[in-house]
Amino acid sequence: MNYVKKLLSIGMLSLLVIACGEPQENGEDNGPAGARLMPVETIVIESDDFEDFVRVSGTVEAIEDAMISAEISGRIMSIKERGERVEKGEVIAQIDDRLIQAQYEAAKTGYELAEDTFNRLESLYADSIVSTQDYNSARAQRDQAKSQLNQAEKQLQDSRIEAPFSGRIEERFIRTGELINPGMPVVRLVNTDRVRIQAGVPERYAGEITEGSRVELNFRALNEEPRTSRVTYAGNVLDPETRTFAIEVELNNSGQIIKPEMVVDLLLDRATLNDVIIVPRTAVLRNETGVAVFVAAEQNGAKVARMVDVQTGPSSGPLIQIVNGLETGDEMVISGVRNLSEGDELNILHTESSTERAQKLRSADRPVVSF
Numbered sequence: 001m002n003y004v005k006k007l008l009s010i011g012m013l014s015l016l017v018i019a020c021g022e023p024q025e026n027g028e029d030n031g032p033a034g035a036r037l038m039p040v041e042t043i044v045i046e047s048d049d050f051e052d053f054v055r056v057s058g059t060v061e062a063i064e065d066a067m068i069s070a071e072i073s074g075r076i077m078s079i080k081e082r083g084e085r086v087e088k089g090e091v092i093a094q095i096d097d098r099l100i101q102a103q104y105e106a107a108k109t110g111y112e113l114a115e116d117t118f119n120r121l122e123s124l125y126a127d128s129i130v131s132t133q134d135y136n137s138a139r140a141q142r143d144q145a146k147s148q149l150n151q152a153e154k155q156l157q158d159s160r161i162e163a164p165f166s167g168r169i170e171e172r173f174i175r176t177g178e179l180i181n182p183g184m185p186v187v188r189l190v191n192t193d194r195v196r197i198q199a200g201v202p203e204r205y206a207g208e209i210t211e212g213s214r215v216e217l218n219f220r221a222l223n224e225e226p227r228t229s230r231v232t233y234a235g236n237v238l239d240p241e242t243r244t245f246a247i248e249v250e251l252n253n254s255g256q257i258i259k260p261e262m263v264v265d266l267l268l269d270r271a272t273l274n275d276v277i278i279v280p281r282t283a284v285l286r287n288e289t290g291v292a293v294f295v296a297a298e299q300n301g302a303k304v305a306r307m308v309d310v311q312t313g314p315s316s317g318p319l320i321q322i323v324n325g326l327e328t329g330d331e332m333v334i335s336g337v338r339n340l341s342e343g344d345e346l347n348i349l350h351t352e353s354s355t356e357r358a359q360k361l362r363s364a365d366r367p368v369v370s371f
Contacts, residue, residue, distance in 0.1 A: 038305070039347045041335040042296055043279070043354045045328050050273040050321055052314045053216075054209060058199030060262040063250065064165045064191035068092060070180045071158040072100075080187070082172045086163045093174065093186050097159035104152040107145070114138075114145035167191035190260070195253045197264050200244030201234075208270045210234050215249055216267040222257060231268070270314070277322040278358055281315055283334040293326070294333040294340050296348065305333060305344045318361040 074095035086092060118138040125135040171188035174180055197217065201209050211234045217227045233248035249266070251258065285292050290309060297306040310325030326332065333340065334357065 036341070037345045037347050038336055038340055039349050040296075040305075040333045040337075040340070042331050042333050042346075042348055042351045043357050044351065045277055045279075045326055045330045045332060046353050046355045047275040047328055048278050048355045048358055050276050050278045050314075050316070050319070052270040052273065052316045052321075054201065054205050054268040054270055055317070056199045056201055056266050056268065058197045058247075058249075058264045058266055060195050060197055060258055060260050060264060062190050062192050062260050063194050063196050064167060064189075065260070066164065066189050067185045068161060068164070068187050068189050069183055069185050070095070070161060071182055072155055073179070073181045074100075074159065075179050076174050076176055076186075079172065079174060079176055080169050082169055085168045086166065086189070088163055088166045090163050091160045092163055092169070092189070093161040095159040095161070095180070097156060100152065100155045100159055104149075104156045107149040107152040111142070111145035111149040114142040118142040161186055163189060165189070165191055166193075192253050192256055192259065195251055195258050195260070196232075197249040197251065197266070199247055199249075199264075199266050200239065200242055201247055201268065203238055203243050203245060205268075205270065206238075206245060209247065209268050214269040217249065217251070218265040218267070219258065220263050220265065222262075224257075226267075227251065273313075273321065276313070277326055277328070277354070278319045279322055279326075279332060279354060280334050280357065280361060281318055281320045283332065283337055284310070284312065284320060285337060293322075294337050295326075296331040296333060296346050303331075303346045303348065305340045305342060305346055307342050318364070319358055 070093075072095065074097070077094045077096050079093040080086060118141070121130050121135055121138045124130045125132070167189045168191070169187050170190045173185045173187065180186070209231065211231050213231045213234075215229055215231055217229060219227075229249050229251055231247050232250045233246070235246040238245050247268075279293070283293055285294075285307075291312055292307050292309045294305045295308050296303040308325050311323045313321035313323045315321070331351070332354070333346070
């Protein structure tokens, strides 16, 4: 019986030795002092420039976009086709003006007669040959005839529906031969040589985003590099529903690539900070006392994890500024931080400078452009 107990004790001791000598799961090995060996990536802290920006979305609209309507009634004799480009002052549609032309000629003749009569009576009135009543009557008839001529001339002008600006006919609502009435839309005229991007900015940035602020524009539907411009308008009134204020950015569009209603991603510059420390946001941890990061510290010829409390500044996309707690030359852990504990031994798989990592993150945060 004692012999059996000895065999069982020896077997259990062997199993215990084997279990203690095996590596832990997830590739973590025990260090000499029982600490875990954790695979991580690190960065060496360098000072860098930091662009703090606000990301919003906006839409494109044409600065000159108008629904051209008729001002008089009549029958359409001719009209431009959809897609045609017209210059400012060019006739878009012609209304039958034969009756108006006759009225204009009659009004013109009546005015010329009234003007001649008034001129003759004016010289006679100066010599006191005609009475003041006759003189005033002739002048009133001349003024009335002039008003009738102006009215006929305006109707004759309105029979030619002209373009108020240069542009392209995007929609046509009337066909040749149809009758129209005043106020009826004839065509939609759009000029996209210059466009406007409209967006809303959260109210907390009201004191930072102003007219003249630099903005980077990324058009989601276009395979082109981002464009840079300036804010041309920043509203002083908040939308009570969205708690945002309106901004506008104007752009030249000579190639007609940008089209109204396109969606645009805007990166609005808040400030540019020089010679500061910036790190990946995912490497910053929150704890009971605030925020902290893990750094690689030398200990007995090995590198172990040390948690350091830090103070953060503004963040922008995947990056955040460290105001206090880190210095140039420190080696900071940026991957595997969620599984780290104080004192863990570090198996550093890859290391690079903080500026190199920041540049990679900036590039990845921008929309992908393919050609």
